[in-house]
Amino acid sequence: MYEKGEIVLEELVSEAMQAPGYHMPASYSAPSAAVTRAVAYTDLRVNRVISLIHEQYPQGKLTLGQLARQLNLSTWHLAHLFKKETGSSVISYLRKLRIKKAQELLVSSVFSIKEIAATVGYNHVSDFNHHFKALFDMSPGEYRRRNFAASRTFEVPRTDATGEYAGTSTFAHSSHGSHALGEAKTHN
Known part of the structure; x- marks a missing residue:
């Protein structure tokens, strides 16, 4: 069952492939499960802001105001639109994305915690540590020690x-x- 406002990409692809005159390219390969489960929000501006966040999250201070200006929206309108469509605030989404990327780096790299924090867009390692601990109930260093598998x-x-x-x-x-x-x- 899908949340209100979501369109499943798989359904869109299926409909497009059934359209008259559609020709399947010889180089086509079936999309991965991750792609077919992707969702797009009904308001294209939300899709655009999510794309902008994914493109710009490593750049440090990324604000709601900056994103709103890029979409020619007021900050209030963007905040309410995003929350209505996703159930999350823009800043919460950005923070979770940064922490998820950091989580991947913690178990797959030898970068220091400070380098990882900077790589995912944190200007202050203390903010990174605080946000990471709030989500995982442990410090980034403890997470790394527990999850860095010997075979990695x-x-x-x-x-x-x-x-x-x-x-x-x-x-x-x-x-x-x-x-x-x-x-x-x-x-x-």
Whole structure:
């Protein structure tokens, strides 16, 4: 059962494929489960603000006012429209997105907590720690210790002799009594 105001992408694709004159490209492959379960809100402005949030969340201070200006809406109107369609405030949505991305980095990278906080758009690591703990009832460091599986691999950025970014190196965590890391692959 779907929430009021949601249109299931799968239904839209199905209808489009049944339209007269539709031709399936030879390169077509079935969409993943994640894609077919995606929802679009009936108000296209909500879809647009969600896209903007996903594009801009790492940039630090992203405000309701900035998003509203990009959509030519008042902050009040955007706040009420977003809440009506999604059941969440814009800022709550942004915060949860940042924490979800941080959660992924905590278990898949060797970046410090401070680097992860900055990567997902927090200007102050104390704010990041507070928001993370509010959602998970533990600090980011404790989350990492509990969830960093021995079989995980993670990527570490590399720099060349001049300090410029030179791709990433993929490492595997060793679970044989030590925490030695061995390089597996290098990506440019």
